[in-house]
Structure formats: C-alpha cells, structure tokens
Amino acid sequence: MRIGLTTVAVLTLAASAAHAAPAADTVIWGGPVYTDDDAAPTAEAVAVCGGKVCFVGSRAGAQAMAGAHTKVIDLKGATLFPGFTDAHAHLLGIGERELTLNLEGTPSLAAMLQTLKARVAATPKGGFIFGRGWIETHWPEGRFPTAKDLDAVSPDNPVVLQRADGHALVANSAALRLAHIDRNTVPPSGGAIHHDASGEPAGMIVDAAMGLIWPIVPQPTPAFKVKAFQAGFKVYSSYGWTGLHNMSVDYDDALMLEAFANKGQLPLRVYNAITPEGAQTLIKEGPRQAADGRVITRTLKFYMDGALGSRGAALFDKYEDADTTGLVQMKEADVLPVWEAALKRGIQVTTHAIGDRGNHLVLDWYEDAFKAVPASERGVNPPRWRVEHAQTIRSDDIPRFAKLGVIPSMQASHAIGDLYFAPKRLGPERLKGAYAWKSLIDAGSIIPGGTDAPVERGDPRIEFYAAITRRGLDGFQNADWHPEQAVDRKTALKMFTAWPAYASFREGELGAIKVGYRADFSVFDTDFMTADPQKILKARALMTMLDGKVEFRAEGW
Numbered sequence: 001m002r003i004g005l006t007t008v009a010v011l012t013l014a015a016s017a018a019h020a021a022p023a024a025d026t027v028i029w030g031g032p033v034y035t036d037d038d039a040a041p042t043a044e045a046v047a048v049c050g051g052k053v054c055f056v057g058s059r060a061g062a063q064a065m066a067g068a069h070t071k072v073i074d075l076k077g078a079t080l081f082p083g084f085t086d087a088h089a090h091l092l093g094i095g096e097r098e099l100t101l102n103l104e105g106t107p108s109l110a111a112m113l114q115t116l117k118a119r120v121a122a123t124p125k126g127g128f129i130f131g132r133g134w135i136e137t138h139w140p141e142g143r144f145p146t147a148k149d150l151d152a153v154s155p156d157n158p159v160v161l162q163r164a165d166g167h168a169l170v171a172n173s174a175a176l177r178l179a180h181i182d183r184n185t186v187p188p189s190g191g192a193i194h195h196d197a198s199g200e201p202a203g204m205i206v207d208a209a210m211g212l213i214w215p216i217v218p219q220p221t222p223a224f225k226v227k228a229f230q231a232g233f234k235v236y237s238s239y240g241w242t243g244l245h246n247m248s249v250d251y252d253d254a255l256m257l258e259a260f261a262n263k264g265q266l267p268l269r270v271y272n273a274i275t276p277e278g279a280q281t282l283i284k285e286g287p288r289q290a291a292d293g294r295v296i297t298r299t300l301k302f303y304m305d306g307a308l309g310s311r312g313a314a315l316f317d318k319y320e321d322a323d324t325t326g327l328v329q330m331k332e333a334d335v336l337p338v339w340e341a342a343l344k345r346g347i348q349v350t351t352h353a354i355g356d357r358g359n360h361l362v363l364d365w366y367e368d369a370f371k372a373v374p375a376s377e378r379g380v381n382p383p384r385w386r387v388e389h390a391q392t393i394r395s396d397d398i399p400r401f402a403k404l405g406v407i408p409s410m411q412a413s414h415a416i417g418d419l420y421f422a423p424k425r426l427g428p429e430r431l432k433g434a435y436a437w438k439s440l441i442d443a444g445s446i447i448p449g450g451t452d453a454p455v456e457r458g459d460p461r462i463e464f465y466a467a468i469t470r471r472g473l474d475g476f477q478n479a480d481w482h483p484e485q486a487v488d489r490k491t492a493l494k495m496f497t498a499w500p501a502y503a504s505f506r507e508g509e510l511g512a513i514k515v516g517y518r519a520d521f522s523v524f525d526t527d528f529m530t531a532d533p534q535k536i537l538k539a540r541a542l543m544t545m546l547d548g549k550v551e552f553r554a555e556g557w
Contacts, residue, residue: 023067024049026519026548029059031075032527035513036082036497041490046080048519051547056513078542078557079527081493082513083242083269083520084460085500087409088388088450091246091270092253093132093166094235095228096220097454101131103161104454109141109149116161117153125156128218132162133454137309137421144194145170147203160217165455168206168310171213176201178216185212190329192312207306207327225256233260233267237552240460240541242520243269245409245450245504247301247350247388251278254288254297261290267544267551269520271504273299273350279338283345294546296504299348300338301388303329305358308391308418308425313355315392320427326355332365339369346379348505350386350409356394356430362387363400370404386503389414389452390440392426393433402444407503409448410437412466412495413456415481416473423480431480437467438485448503449495460496464528465536467492473537489529519548 029045035056045062047055055062066072097104101119106112112134119129136144150159150172158175162168171179183200187193191209194202205213220228236244246257249272260266272295274282279300287298306312306327311319314326342349349366353359366385375381382405390401390408401408415435422434433439437447449467451458462473470486471477487495501511509518526539544552 022049023070024054024062024065026071026073027062027066028073028075028080028521029062030073031078031080032529033080033513034082034493034529036493037512037514043513046513046519046521048548051519051549053513053515053517053519056515073543075523078523078525079529080513081522081524081528082497082511083544083546084240084496084522085269085448085510086236086241086244086451086453086458086460086463086496087448087500087503088247088411089236089244089453089458090166090248090455091232091236091244091257092220092225092228092249093454094458095230095232097133098231098235099224099228101129101161102133103131104133104164104457106134108139109136109143109145112145112161113149113153116150116159120154120157123157127157128216129154129157129159130161130217131159132166133164134161135164135309135417144202144204146196147171147173147176147201150203158216160213163307163310165307165309167307167312168204169210169213170203171205172203175213175216176203179213181205181212188212190306190327192327204310206310207312208329222256225253229257229260236458237267237544238541238554239458240522240524240544240552241268242522242544242546242551243271243500243510245271245273245299245448245500247273248275249273249297249301250275251281254278254295258288258290258295258297261292261294266290266294267546268294269510269546270295271299272297273301273348276300276302276338279342283338283341283347286345287347292547298346298505299350299386300342302335302349302351304351304353304362305329305355308354308422311425313392314353314358314361315355315426315430316357316360316394319425321424325357328358328361332361332368336365336369336372339365340372343369343373343378343383346383348384348386350388352388354389354391356392356397356433359387359390359393360397363397363404363406366406367404380505384503384505386448388450391418391435392430393436393440395433398433398436398439399443401440407448408440408445409450409503410435410440411450411452411456412437412463412470413451415470415485416466417456419481420472428480431482434482436482436485437487441487441491446499446502447495448500449492450500460522460541461524461536461539463496464492465533467495469533471533475534493529519545521545
C-alpha cells in the first residue's frame, strides 16, 4: 500500500501537534458523559486544562492528553453531567434549617406540637422559639395551626413558626402580645391577620403582615450567619449542586459571600438577587462579583403576591375554597421608577408571582418598563428579566413570556407537592395553566429549574424526577395533575444546566461540557437520562467540581 506525500505530511503535522500540546491537568472517563451540547450530546471522556474544558470526545483522545502529572478520574460507571445549578434557592435559609427548629416533613399538627413541646422543655422560661418548615395541607387535622394550639404547650415562651413557603407564620399569644397585635390591629397592604370567631387574632399572620412580627424575632448575628452559610455550602455540595441562584439576599450578606469566595472557602457558584431594600445601592454601584467569579450580584428580587398554600397568591377570581382573591404586595407607581433605573444600569429584575393575576400584573408592569426605556438606553439588552415561580398563568399570558423576553423561573417540586391541594384552591379551569412547563416551553420560553429551598428539600434528584414524571414521590398522579405538562429528559437536563446559565448571563462559560467552558461538573451514581424514575430518587451524588477542582467527594468513592 502506497501513502502519498500529502498524507505523510498531514500525519506528521498531527503527531507534532499532539506532541506539542500541553498535558491536561485532569482527565475523566469510565462512565456516561452528558455534555448538554446539542452538537455532541454525549462523550466518552473529558480533559481539563487550567480550570477549563480542553477536550471532549473519545477516551483515546483524552488519553493522548494525559501526561506524567495528569490526574486521572475513573468514573467506574458513574455519570458525569455539566454542573447542576439550582436556579432559585435561599442559601441562608438552607443553612438556618440545619441550625434551628426544623419542622420540615411534620406529618400532623399533633406531631408539630410534640416537637415544639420538646424544644420548650430545653429552652429557658421566656426564651424565644423560632422554627420553620410546616405545611398543613396534608395534615389529618385539615386546618392551619392557631395561637391556642401553641399556647397549650408553650404558655410562657414566645413562639413563631413560619410556614414552609415563607409567606405565613403562626405565633402564640405570648408572641402576639410582644408584637402588640390584637383584635384592633390593621394589617398593612398586602398582608392579612386571621381572627377567630370572637374576633381575636387566631395566630396566623400572612405575607406583608409578617412585618409586624419580625421586630420581635431575634435576628441572626454575623457569627450565626457564617455558621448558617457554611452549613448551606456543605448541604448543597453534598446534594450534587455546583451553584445556585440565591434569592432575596440582604446586600451585606452578598458581601459576606464574596468574602468566603475571596478566601477560597466557597464550594459553589452563587448568583445573588438582592432584596428591594438594597436596590438603590446595587443600582448606584452596578453589578459586582468576587475576584474568582464564584459570586455575582446583579439582580433585584421583588414580590408581587403571596403563596397558594396560605391563599396569598393573587387571583383574578376568588379561591374555590375561600372568600378571597389573595394579596397584591406592590404598587406599580412605587416600583416602576426603580425598574427603569435598573434597566439603564444593566441590573436584572426578577419578581415572585404565583397567582394568575400576579403573573399578569408582572408581565404588564415589565412591559411598561420596557416601553419607558428603549433598547438603546439599556445597560444590557435583552435584559433577561425573570418571574420566579410563574405557577398559575392564564392561557393568554403564556405566550407573552417569550414575546417579552421574560424568563419563567420555575420549581418542578412545587407542582408535585402543591397538586395534592391546588385543585381545591384553583378549580379545574385554572389548573390548566398551573405549573405549565411544557406549554411555556412550546410557546418559546426557557425554564431555569430551581427548588425554592428551604421551602422544598433542595434535592436535584427530586427536581429532575418531578420534571420528567409530574408524579408524587410515591408515583401518584391523576388527571388534575395534567401529566401532559411533564418534560422529556433532555429538557429536564437543560433546566438545571444550560438554562440557569442563560438566566444568569453565563451561557458562554457554564451549563455545558464544551471546550473553553469552565470545568464545572456533577457526578451521580445513576444515569438520570436512562434510569427508571424511581431509581433517580435513590441516586447518590458522588462528586462536584468547579473550575476543575474537586469541591465535594462522597465518602468511600
């Protein structure tokens, strides 16, 4: 067989180039690799150089880049994904859940009271007790807790127990007295105080009215926040996340997170959305980030309405099971000047909206802001403004998200929790536009997937499972759950990789395993793209990497 001179030259050049290429810092192979790159969705191996992906392809190709000092990671059958990012969570709350009275998963009011009784026994008389995480919708008692319920086990200690969604709380009589809340107290706009049959406060305080209670709740010290953040880092890394979009953050807490990053103590990427109280500071100073890029602060977070469970979500028509249409917590005249200034400064805006009226108002007000500030005057265009939750939407509003360029940031686990009670709240017609992932995507939207932890557990396994099955963790589903709104696995992967990257302006460096992208990876012992859905719920996170550095490795792996 004869080989032409041209062929010889090509082979010689290729060999020379391979010999000249610097050795990779790390090569990874030995299991399925899902890149989330539509041009090459799977690979056999990946190589990392200087914190970035420098090769994606065959094992032989990666082997050619392995030098004497290259670290080789054998997946041993585990699955490599781009780094999973939670597009909506509350990092401080995740850590606080580990350090305070955690009522998550409490099966009944009676069980909650027993937990509280134990905490009272361990607390000095008169000492304040705060907890969070209860949800009454599945309790056999079938009702909200009351001050009298809490008084029975805590007559002397002030008690405030926040509902899991963060939009309501129950306080005992001692706490109500400290807060000077009585039968004559008028709730602020956007809030509600429940009363009993005699007209006295029943203990339930909803949305904006919680502002009457917060002054009496002991505030976390800086030292406590450090411990809470560290607890949150540990939990989220162990779940397999490499990053999160951190919602409703105090400006000073964003600076604290930057300090963690600057000391090399942050194993996650954190994209901060600041509370309205920090709006003027962020608009004045502009977007900011830590030196290593692991903390970015460029978003403002607002609240249009409350939550469905506590009937604070703003609806056009009354709830099916209560004489209310929910609560609107903002006025356009108040926020529009701030939003226009944010547009000009290149600050992203995101707004919590749950009910159909809440979502409609956000879209209307965003549209007004966009009209007031033409593209030529914006700090960044498109601005990629977001709506957090987007849970119940009128059919006419679904295509408006894509038309306006507004991103619906949603949490799959909310559906599989809420759909046990949402039919009673909304009725069959409104359910058609509830948790409507597939309808929004088909209309041209992307959906960054989040968890809203600590409202939910914050587990990527649950979120992926919920997105592809739209079933309860026990497999339950009925027609009310609208199974047609489930998404396929390729889409679900994008919800936790590529789409959070786009929603945070980082699609050119995160969200996929591609040459030149940051080497952020999540490794699980189960192939989410092929495994039985129930097996996904039992998967184990084995490793996370950021910038090519191992930040978490499971014990024994």
